[in-house]
Amino acid sequence: xxxxxxxxxxxxxASALLGLAMGWISVxxxxxxxxxxxxxxxxxxxxxxxxxxxxxxxxxxxGYWLDLGLIMFALYLVGCAIGSWLRxxxxxxxxxxx
Amino acid sequence: xxxxxxxxxKWWPGVIPLVIFWAIAAWTSTEPLEADLxxxxxxxxxxxVLDKRRIVVAGRDVTFAAEAFSEDGRQSAVASVEAVPGxxxxxxxxxxxxxxxPFVWSAERDxxxxxxxxxxxxxxxxxKLIEAARAGLGGVEVTDRMNLARGAPQRFDNVAxxxxxxxxxxxxxxxTLTDNKIAxxxxxxxxxxxxxxxxxxxxxxxGYSVAANDIKAPPYILQAYKDPVAVTLTLTxxxxxxxxxxxxxxxxxxxxxxxxxxxxxKASIGAPAGFAAAVVPAxxxxxxxxxxxxxxxxxxxxxxxxxxxxxxxGQIRAGLGxxxxxxxxxxxxxxxxxxxxxxxxxxxxQLFADLLGKARIRFESGKADIVADSAGLLDRLIExxxxxxxxxxxxxxxxxxxxEEAANQALSEKRxxxxxxxxxxxxxxxxxxxxxxxxxxxxxxxNDSDEGKAxxxxxxxxxxx
Numbered sequence: 003x004x005x006x007x008x009x010x011x012x013x014x015x016a017s018a019l020l021g022l023a024m025g026w027i028s029v030x031x032x033x034x035x036x037x038x039x040x041x042x043x044x045x046x047x048x049x050x051x052x053x054x055x056x057x058x059x060x061x062x063x064x065g066y067w068l069d070l071g072l073i074m075f076a077l078y079l080v081g082c083a084i085g086s087w088l089r090x091x092x093x094x095x096x097x098x099x100x
Numbered sequence: 101x102x103x104x105x106x107x108x109x110k111w112w113p114g115v116i117p118l119v120i121f122w123a124i125a126a127w128t129s130t131e132p133l134e135a136d137l138x139x140x141x142x143x144x145x146x147x148x149v150l151d152k153r154r155i156v157v158a159g160r161d162v163t164f165a166a167e168a169f170s171e172d173g174r175q176s177a178v179a180s181v182e183a184v185p186g187x188x189x190x191x192x193x194x195x196x197x198x199x200x201x202p203f204v205w206s207a208e209r210d211x212x213x214x215x216x217x218x219x220x221x222x223x224x225x226x227x228k229l230i231e232a233a234r235a236g237l238g239g240v241e242v243t244d245r246m247n248l249a250r251g252a253p254q255r256f257d258n259v260a261x262x263x264x265x266x267x268x269x270x271x272x273x274x275x276t277l278t279d280n281k282i283a284x285x286x287x288x289x290x291x292x293x294x295x296x297x298x299x300x301x302x303x304x305x306x307g308y309s310v311a312a313n314d315i316k317a318p319p320y321i322l323q324a325y326k327d328p329v330a331v332t333l334t335l336t337x338x339x340x341x342x343x344x345x346x347x348x349x350x351x352x353x354x355x356x357x358x359x360x361x362x363x364x365x366k367a368s369i370g371a372p373a374g375f376a377a378a379v380v381p382a383x384x385x386x387x388x389x390x391x392x393x394x395x396x397x398x399x400x401x402x403x404x405x406x407x408x409x410x411x412x413x414g415q416i417r418a419g420l421g422x423x424x425x426x427x428x429x430x431x432x433x434x435x436x437x438x439x440x441x442x443x444x445x446x447x448x449x450q451l452f453a454d455l456l457g458k459a460r461i462r463f464e465s466g467k468a469d470i471v472a473d474s475a476g477l478l479d480r481l482i483e484x485x486x487x488x489x490x491x492x493x494x495x496x497x498x499x500x501x502x503x504e505e506a507a508n509q510a511l512s513e514k515r516x517x518x519x520x521x522x523x524x525x526x527x528x529x530x531x532x533x534x535x536x537x538x539x540x541x542x543x544x545x546x547n548d549s550d551e552g553k554a555x556x557x558x559x560x561x562x563x564x565x
Contacts, residue, residue, distance in 0.1 A: 005186035009133060013125040017118060024114030028107045035109025058189055065188065066133070066159030067126045074125065078118050079111070086107040 006073070017074040021081020028082070029089040048075075130159065137162065137186055144180040148173060149222060151197060151248050155181075160188035167197045169222060169250060200249035205260055207233070207267045208274040209286070213241040214267060218276075221252035225260070232261050236268045253280045255305045266300055269293040273315065281311040288317050291338055291368040317370050322379060324352075324386055324394040326359065326405070333386075334362040337396070340371035351380050354473040355387035357459030372399045374425030381423040382430075385416045387476035390437045404433035408483040411527045412436075440487055445563045448488035452561035455480050461519060461559045468514035470522060478519075481561060482526045494534045494562040495520050500553035501540045513537025519559050534564070 007014060036044070051072060054060055060068050134157040141155050141162055150166040150173075157163075164181050168174030174194050182190045205218035214233055220226040226246050233242045253259075256277075263275045263282065270293070273286010282301070288294040294317040301310050322337035333356045339345040345365055352361045375396075382401050386394045392405020403420065407413035413434045421430035443451070455477065462471045470478070485493060497512030497519075516535035524530045545552035 009136070009186070010125055010129050013121060013129070016121055020114050020118055020121070021111075024111050025107065028110035029103075031110050033110075035106075036112055037109075041109060061189075062158035062161050063130060064159070065161065066130065067122075069160070069188075070126055070129070071122045074118060074122050075115075078114065082108065082111045082114065083104060086104060086111075090103055090107075 006069070010070070013070075013074060014077050018077040018081040021078035021083075022085040022088075023081075024078075025082035025085020025087070026089045027085075029086050029093060133160070133186070134158070137184065140184045141181050141187070144184050145177055148177045148180065149224070150177060150194075151223060154193075160186060161191065162187050162189070163191040163193060165193035167248070168194055169197050169248075171196065197248050197250050199251040201251055202279045203249065203251045203253060203256075204276065204278050205246070205252075205256070206274060206276040207260075207264060209237075209240075209267050209270050210272050213243055215243040215245055217245040218247075219249035219252070220246040220260075221248070221250065221256055223248065225252075225257050228257060229260055229264065232264050233267075236264055254307065258305060259308055262300065262303065266297045269297055270315070271318070278311075280308045282308065283312040283314075284310070285312070285314040286316070288315055291318060291320060291370040293317065295369055319397045320368075320371050320375075322365070322394075322396040324383060326356070326386055326389060326392050328391045331359050332362050333359040334364065336364045337366070338368040338371065339365045340369065340375055341367055344371075344376045347376060348379060348383070351473070352383055355384050355476055357477055372428075374428060378424045378428045381420060381472070384472055384475055385420045388412055388416060388479045389434070399428045400431060401428065402431045402433070405435075406437035407434050408437055408479045409439070409486060409526070410436050411525075412479050412482070440483070442489065443487050445488050445491040448484060448491050449561075449563040451484045451487075452481065452493075452563070455484065456558070456560060460554075460557070463515055463518070466511070468511065468518045470518055478522055478526075482523055482528065485523065485528055485532070485561075488563070492532050492534065492564045494536055494564055495523075496542075496560040496562055497535070497537045498542055498544075498556055498558050498560065499540050500556040501543070501547040502553065505539055509537055509539035511537070512539050515559060 051068065055065075055068050055072050058065065137160065138155050138157045141157070141164070145153065150168055153166040155162060155164055162181055162184075164178065166177060168177060174196060178190060178192050178194060181187065200219040203219055205220065206216070208215045208217065214237055216229060216233060220229065226244070226248065229246070230242055230244050259277060263277060266284070267273075267275055269289055271287045271289045273284065276283045282304070284297065288297065294315045297315055298313065301313070304310075320338055322335070322339065325334045327334065333352055335348070335352065339348060345367055348365070349361060349363050378401060379396055382394050382396065382403060385403055386392050386405070388407060389405035390408055392403065395402045401420075401424070403416070407416060413436045416434050417432045420432065424430060459477050461474045461477060463469060464471060495516045497514075497516035499508040499512045501508070513535065514537070516537050520530070520533045520535040523533055540547070540556065543552075543556045544558070545555040547553055547556060
């Protein structure tokens with residue numbers, strides 16, 4: 003893992019920043035999000051993919067691409083969570099004054 | 101936490117650019133990553149001895165194929181690749197180098213090259229052997245047909261290097277090591293090479309043995325050429341040692357009374373048994389020819405040339421082989437020189453005087469037995485006598501003054517008679533010769549010195565009309 007992060011840390015950073023931006027926006031964004039059912043399906047899909055990656059059943063380049071995608075996605079989610087939390091914190095601090 | 105869950109339902113739009121990032125990242129990073137992992141794997145295997153190593157990286161998976169020289173080596177090689185950071189899976193296609201049973205290694209030499217074949221236990225041994233062959237056989241092409249195999253006997257490298265040293269001593273041939281048995285065949289480069297190889301093989305490590313040694317020695321050759329124009333006897337080839345060398349040259353000097361002996365002999369081991377005992381009489385036979393060549397090849401003596409008269413040719417053909425040691429062969433190719441033109445008695449006398457001026461007929465000390473060294477001179481005297489068939493010849497025996505006069509008188513008579521008998525045996529009519537003994541009454545030099553006495557002990561041929 004340490005080897006992989008040193009190898010393409012730029013892409014991971016980009017994923018995390020993308021997540022940060024998306025999280026920042028999502029707090030104040032209007033409109034419908036994905037439904038609970040869809041979210042479960044997506045979560046299940048993510049679990050399957052993680053399981054496939056951990057069990058190393060996908061061979062060769064596809065296996066590498068899967069690992070890469072999952073790591074980028076994980077960092078994206080972390081970025082989203084931090085971004086949303088930060089935005090929420092900023093909004094909640096400024097609202098009593100407004 | 102509840103908020104986070106609520107917000108997460110709106111995070112999906114960012115997945116679209118994320119997928120684009122992912123695609124670009126996958127596109128650009130895969131090949132450099134694979135190259136990097138391949139390089140790291142090779143570096144990790146740097147100190148591991150393997151044959152036919154092949155590393156193919158797909159993504160983070162390494163397909164590693166190689167032939168290892170031991171099970172431990174194989175496992176540690178696989179572990180080294182697995183331990184490379186970033187490697188996800190190792191597809192282990194390694195196996196052990198096949199075991200050779202029996203383990204055969206060979207070195208074969210022909211005129212221009214040495215071919216190393218069979219099996220070698222390790223790449224390092226293989227390299228060592230090729231380098232040793234190149235160094236030891238300067239200028240000879242070295243062809244490597246060795247493969248790698250397990251199962252080599254102990255101390256293989258040392259033995260193979262020792263055998264390569266022996267290949268250098270061969271003109272052509274093959275040395276084969278089968279497990280710990282050695283078989284040699286071929287022809288030694290030089291005289292003594294066969295013996296040198298046998299001696300070197302005594303240094304083989306324990307457990308090794310020579311199963312077959314069929315190395316042949318090059319022929320042991322001595323040549324003697326009697327050149328009637330240059331009046332020389334040229335000796336070339338080999339003699340066993342300096343003593344035999346001196347003895348042969350001395351014998352040649354006695355037998356070839358008028359020729360200059362050109363000595364180009366070299367001492368070398370490898371002579372067949374009885375060498376001197378065969379060559380000395382063969383030189384005697386050559387001395388009886390007007391022109392001729394003597395070739396001694398191992399135990400075969402070939403004498404070719406022209407005898408001075410028919411009876412001499414017969415004597416040489418029949419007689420020489422009898423003097424040889426056992427297992428020696430004599431191949432005479434003797435023809436007879438055309439008879440020289442007849443001359444009158446005066447010329448005959450002159451020719452006798454010339455011949456007897458160059459050399460004397462020699463006898464055993466105090467006896468009337470003609471020594472074999474005088475055969476060449478006697479043949480020339482007989483040839484001369486044949487040129488003046490009508491001349492009667494007095495064979496005159498003389499002695500020095502040592503001893504009783506009566507004994508000298510008797511000895512001179514016996515010696516004159518012995519020479520006459522020799523001439524008659526050669527086919528000359530007895531009626532033409534009159535043996536006379538003069539004792540010490542007709543000295544040609546002073547009897548006060550050894551030199552003078554030697555000149556006085558003589559046989560003279562005097563032509564009587």
